[in-house]
Amino acid sequence: MINKAIPEATVSRLPVYLRSLGDLPATQATCSSEQLASIAGVNSAQVRKDLSHLGSHGTRGVGYNVAELRAQLRQALGLTQGYSVALIGAGNLGTALANYGGFEVWGFEVNAVLDADADKVGRIVGGRPIEKLESLEEIVNERGISIAILATPAAAAQDVADRVVRAGIKSILNFAPAVLQVPQGVEVRRVDLSTELQILTFHLSGEGAV
Amino acid sequence: MINKAIPEATVSRLPVYLRSLGDLPATQATCSSEQLASIAGVNSAQVRKDLSHLGSHGTRGVGYNVAELRAQLRQALGLTQGYSVALIGAGNLGTALANYGGFEVWGFEVNAVLDADADKVGRIVGGRPIEKLESLEEIVNERGISIAILATPAAAAQDVADRVVRAGIKSILNFAPAVLQVPQGVEVRRVDLSTELQILTFHLSGEGAV
DNA sequence: GTATGTGAAGACCTTCACAGCG
DNA sequence: CGCTGTGAAGGTCTTCACATAC
Numbered sequence: 001m002i003n004k005a006i007p008e009a010t011v012s013r014l015p016v017y018l019r020s021l022g023d024l025p026a027t028q029a030t031c032s033s034e035q036l037a038s039i040a041g042v043n044s045a046q047v048r049k050d051l052s053h054l055g056s057h058g059t060r061g062v063g064y065n066v067a068e069l070r071a072q073l074r075q076a077l078g079l080t081q082g083y084s085v086a087l088i089g090a091g092n093l094g095t096a097l098a099n100y101g102g103f104e105v106w107g108f109e110v111n112a113v114l115d116a117d118a119d120k121v122g123r124i125v126g127g128r129p130i131e132k133l134e135s136l137e138e139i140v141n142e143r144g145i146s147i148a149i150l151a152t153p154a155a156a157a158q159d160v161a162d163r164v165v166r167a168g169i170k171s172i173l174n175f176a177p178a179v180l181q182v183p184q185g186v187e188v189r190r191v192d193l194s195t196e197l198q199i200l201t202f203h204l205s206g207e208g209a210v
Numbered sequence: 211m212i213n214k215a216i217p218e219a220t221v222s223r224l225p226v227y228l229r230s231l232g233d234l235p236a237t238q239a240t241c242s243s244e245q246l247a248s249i250a251g252v253n254s255a256q257v258r259k260d261l262s263h264l265g266s267h268g269t270r271g272v273g274y275n276v277a278e279l280r281a282q283l284r285q286a287l288g289l290t291q292g293y294s295v296a297l298i299g300a301g302n303l304g305t306a307l308a309n310y311g312g313f314e315v316w317g318f319e320v321n322a323v324l325d326a327d328a329d330k331v332g333r334i335v336g337g338r339p340i341e342k343l344e345s346l347e348e349i350v351n352e353r354g355i356s357i358a359i360l361a362t363p364a365a366a367a368q369d370v371a372d373r374v375v376r377a378g379i380k381s382i383l384n385f386a387p388a389v390l391q392v393p394q395g396v397e398v399r400r401v402d403l404s405t406e407l408q409i410l411t412f413h414l415s416g417e418g419a420v
Numbered sequence: 421g422t423a424t425g426t427g428a429a430g431a432c433c434t435t436c437a438c439a440g441c442g
Numbered sequence: 443c444g445c446t447g448t449g450a451a452g453g454t455c456t457t458c459a460c461a462t463a464c
Contacts, residue, residue, distance in 0.1 A: 006412075006416075007432075007433075008432090009432080009433060009434090010433095011409055011412050012405075012409055014408070014412070015402075015404065015405040015408040015409065016389065016405065018408070019387060019388075019404070019405075020389070032444090032445065032446090033445075033446070034445085039389065040389055041389040041390075041391070042434095043434070043435065044445095045434075045435055045436070045437090045447095045448095046433095046434065046435080048445090048446060048447060048448085049433095049434085049435095049447080049448080051446095051447095052446085052447060052448075057446090057447095058445075058446055058447085059441090059442065059445080059446080060440075060441045060442050060444075060445050060446045060447080061441075061442045061443075061444045061445050061446080062442075062444080062445070062446090063444095063445065063446080064446090076412065076416075077408045077411055077412050077415075078411040078412055078414055078415025078416065079408065079411060081415070083407075083411060083414075085407075092306045092309045092310050093306050093307075093310060095306065096302045096303050096305065096306030096307075097303075097306075097403075099302045100302050100303060100403070102387065102403065102404065103403055103404045103407055105404075106404055106407065106408065108404075108407055146414060147407065147410060147411075147414075170414060171410040171411070171413065171414055172410075173403075173406055173407060173410060177229060177312065178229075179226065179230070179249065179250055179251040180251075181251070187410055187413045187414075189406045189409060189410060191401055191403070191406060192225075193307075193310070193312065193313055193383075193401070194225065194229070194312065194313045194315075194316055194318075195222070195225040195226065195229075196383055196399045196401060197293075197295075197313055197316070197318055197357065197383060198224070198225040198228070198287045198289065198316065199221055199222055199225065199399060200357060200381040200382075200383060200397055200399060201287055201288040201289060201293060201357075201381070202216075202221050202224070202286065202287050202288055203381065203397045204288055204293075204356060204357075204380060204381055204397075205287075205288025205291075206216075206286075206288065217454075217455075218454090218455095219454075219455055219456090220455090242422090242423065242424090243423075243424070244423080252456095253456070253457065254423095255425095255426095255456075255457055255458070255459090256455090256456065256457080258423090258424060258425060258426085259425080259426080259455095259456085259457095261424095261425095262424085262425060262426075267424090267425095268423075268424055268425085269423080269424075269463085269464065270422075270423055270424045270425080270462070270463045270464050271421075271422045271423050271424080271463070271464045272422080272423070272424090272464070273422095273423065273424080274424090
C-alpha cells in the first residue's frame with residue numbers, strides 16, 4: 001500500500017497543497033515547486049519531497065502538471081469518494097458548523113445532527129431536524145456515516161466519543177476542549193480554540209520579536 | 211529570558227497540561243507525571259521533560275504540587291494578564307465564536323466584532339454591535355486589542371490580515387482556509403476544518419487499522 | 421520505595437546542495 | 443538552462459533508562 005509510506009507530517013500538508021492549486025490562475029497548466037511552496041507557505045524542497053511520496057512525477061525543467069497533480073492529491077487523500085458526517089452537539093459551535101457548508105466542496109456532507117438535549121430534538125439546523133443521541137448507532141448504519149464531528153461540552157465529550165466508537169466510527173474531529181481516550185484504530189483530530197489562543201499569548205508575553 | 215529556551219512542541223502541550231490539572235479532583239494536592247500524562251494523552255517522560263523547561267521543581271518520590279504547577283503554567287503562557295480580542299468576520303462561524311465564551315475563563319475577552327459588510331454593521335452579536343472594518347486601527351488603539359481572530363471568507367483573509375498587521379497586532383488566529391503571508395514577528399495559528407477532515411479521510415481510505 | 425530530572429539513543433522532519441533529466 | 447528528485451547533513455522531538463533525591 002502506497003499510503004503506508006507517507007509520513008504524517010507530509011499528510012498534514014497535502015490538503016494545503018490541494019487548496020493552493022485552486023489559487024492558481026485557471027489558465028495555468030503547470031506549476032513549479034517554488035510557486036506551490038510560496039502559496040502554501042513552506043520550503044520548495046519540502047514540496048518536492050512531499051510530492052515524491054505520492055509517486056508523483058513532475059517534469060524537470062518544467063514543473064508539475066496542475067490537473068494531474070490535483071488528481072493525485074485527491075486520490076491520496078481519499079477524496080475520490082464522498083463522506084457522510086454526523087455532527088454531535090447542536091450548541092453555538094455545532095450550529096455554526098452545520099450551517100457552514102465550506103467542506104461540501106470536498107465531498108463531505110453532514111447527514112445527521114444529534115444532540116443529547118431532548119428540548120433541542122426536532123429543531124431545524126442546517127436544513128435538518130436535530131435527532132436524539134440515542135439514535136446514533138441506527139443513524140450511522142442507515143446513512144453510512146464514517147466521520148463524527150464532536151461539538152459537545154467538554155464534560156460530555158468522552159461519553160459521546162465512547163458511543164461514537166461503539167457505533168463503529170473510526171474518525172473523529174473533536175472540538176470539545178478535552179483529550180479523548182479511544183481504542184487503537186480510531187483516529188482523533190483535535191481542534192481547540194483555547195489552546196491556540198494560549199499558544200499565541202505565550203509568544204506575546206515571552207520573547208520579543210521573531 | 212526563560213521562555214526563549216522552551217521548544218515549540220512543548221509550548222503547544224502546556225495548555226493541555228493546564229487544562230488537565232482542572233480535571234483532577236479538587237482535593238488532590240499533588241500529581242505525578244504519570245497521572246498528568248494519562249489525562250493529557252502523552253508519555254510521562256514527555257511531561258517531565260516539558261515541565262523541566264519551566265524550571266518547575268517537582269518533589270521526587272511525590273510528584274508536582276498542583277496549585278504551584280498551575281501557577282507556573284499560567285505564568286509561562288502569559289495568562290496572568292487579560293487579553294483583548296477582536297473578531298473579524300461576523301458570518302456563521304464568527305457569530306458562533308462571539309457567542310461561544312469558552313475562552314473567557316482564560317482571560318480572553320472579545321472587545322470588538324468587525325465586518326466588512328456595511329449591511330451587518332450595527333447588528334448585535336455576542337452582546338456587541340458589529341462595527342465596520344475601517345475602524346479597525348482606531349479600535350485596536352482605543353481598546354488595547356492584542357489578538358485578532360479571523361473568520362472571514364478565504365478570499366478576503368489576506369487583505370484583512372494585512373490590515374490587522376498594519377494596526378499593530380502581532381497575534382492572529384486564522385479560521386479562514388488560506389495561508390497568510392505576514393511579516394516576521396507576527397504569529398499566525400491556523401485552524402482549518404477542511405484540512406482536518408481531509409487528514410482523517412487519508413487514514414480512512416489508505417492503510418487499515420494502525 | 422517512589423517519582424523526578426536528564427544524558428544518551430533513536431526516530432522523525434527539514435533543509436541543503438547537487439546530480440540528472442528534459 | 444531550469445526544475446525535479448534525492449542522498450546527506452543538520453535539526454528537533456520523543457522515548458528510554460537510570461542516577462538522584464525525598
